[in-house]
Amino acid sequence: MFLFLLCLVSLLQIMTINMMTMCKQTQTLPNVPLSIGGGHSHNLLDVLNVHRQKDKVVIVMGATGTGKSKLSIDLATRFPAEIINSDKMQLYEGLDIATNKISPQAQRGVPHHLLGVLDPNADFSADDFCGVTCLAVESILDRDRLPIIVGGSNSYIEALIDGYDKMFRSRYDCCFLWVDVSLPVLQSFVSDRVDQMVENGMVEEVRQFFDPNADYTKGIRRAIGVPEFDDFFRNGPSLDEETRALLLEQAIIQVKDNTCKLACRQLEKIRRLRNKGWSLHPLDATEVYRKRGKEADEAWDRLVSGPSSVIVRQFIYNVKAEVPTNLTAIRVPAAMETAALAAATY
Structure with missing residues (x-):
């Protein structure tokens, strides 16, 4: 039994390393200070538990101006989470007003990654984005926190989710939230x-x-x-x-x-991804933008922030009942880890 477990561990370790190597391949990016601190390590459960649940990742999509950043902050203050920017212009340092970067005050203490980290003149491709985002996701998960990817560059998101022979989908369970607002509004x-x-x-x-x-x-x-x-x-x-x-x-x-043309293109792309088979959770925020002040805030909580929290809670815990608000084991249930360790020391 012991020899069988040793062989199983060795085989799965090789498979896991190969998978992570494929996910993290990227072009060399000199002088890019990415805020994804912390080393990456694999514990015993990562290689021993064949049927472990996939790691969870939330992705917030929508056209420009629909409130994606606001929603990601709302979620990150209700669940222990960190945010990864996927807006291709907000990746660059500078032009905070023109690119509509979320201000440090509006971030409300939530850690943000890939926001204002690139030299303004640097070239950065969708493949580059996929590589550094995989690293950021793993870094966040290593801290037992929920990665929330948010931004309007849907071509980057599509490359991440459907690229690399869909390696991202094979490793992570993704929840797609789509903040929608009627085009005239x-x-x-x-x-x-x-x-x-x-x-x-x-x-x-x-x-x-x-x-x-x-x-x-x-x-x-x-x-x-x-x-x-x-x-x-x-x-x-x-x-x-x-x-x-x-x-x-x-x-x-x-x-x-x-x-306005960009918003139209983004909306068309999201609809195309939905027709492609992506399971998106639509959240209609049109009423929010027709109101002002307190009424707008109430509509946001009722139509967007509240429903999103329910969706994410069900997604994380795989249940529909009320659950604790702390994420003590985004990666793996503690009971499963205990069983694996017990088997390994048998």
Whole structure:
């Protein structure tokens, strides 16, 4: 019996290492300070328990402006969790207003990974994202916390979930939350949000990144809100005040138009993924955006945050009844670990 267990452990250890190696393959990324501290180790149960439950990962999706970041924070304050950013522009350092990064205050103490960590001029591919995200997920799970991946770059999410011969799906059990807002209501909201971003200093922020020889197809300069101001920054200083104001107005209109187009593309992509067979939990937040103040907050709790918490609780514990709010064993049930250790020392 003892020799059989030793052979089983050796075989499963080889299989586990091979699987993790495939998941963590990525291009070399020099000088990228990723906030995924902590080493990775495999305990006995990881290699001994053939039928162990998959590790849990929550993925929050939705078009720009729908409240994905807010929902991820709500969930991370109700369950011990850490957040991984999957917005390709928010990965870069700088342009916090233009890329609409969540502020440290709004993060409410929840650890965030892959947020503002890349050099503004760096190239970063979907494959790079998959590699560093696998590392971040494992690091979070090693701390017995729930990884929540959130962002609007659905091409990155699709590459992560369906790429690498679907290795991510084979290792992790994924719960997809889709925050949806009707397009006319959302377009009105994002238009108002651009005005607020301008009021908060977006133009001056983007001006600091202006380079007449810049390539708007690389790095953070691909972000909406950067190329639209090129004409204003390039020609504005030599024009009279009225013409300069007109150029600024045109740039802001372009930012609004391009943001609305982005929301349409993101929504189409999510629907395509749903038709592809992805099991998404839709959460209609349209009513939230039709209200203001306390009524909007109440609608958010009732229609989005509350239902999401129920879905995640059921997902984590595999039950529909009320459960404790602490996640003492996201990776494996303690009873299962005790049984495995007892068998190993038999």
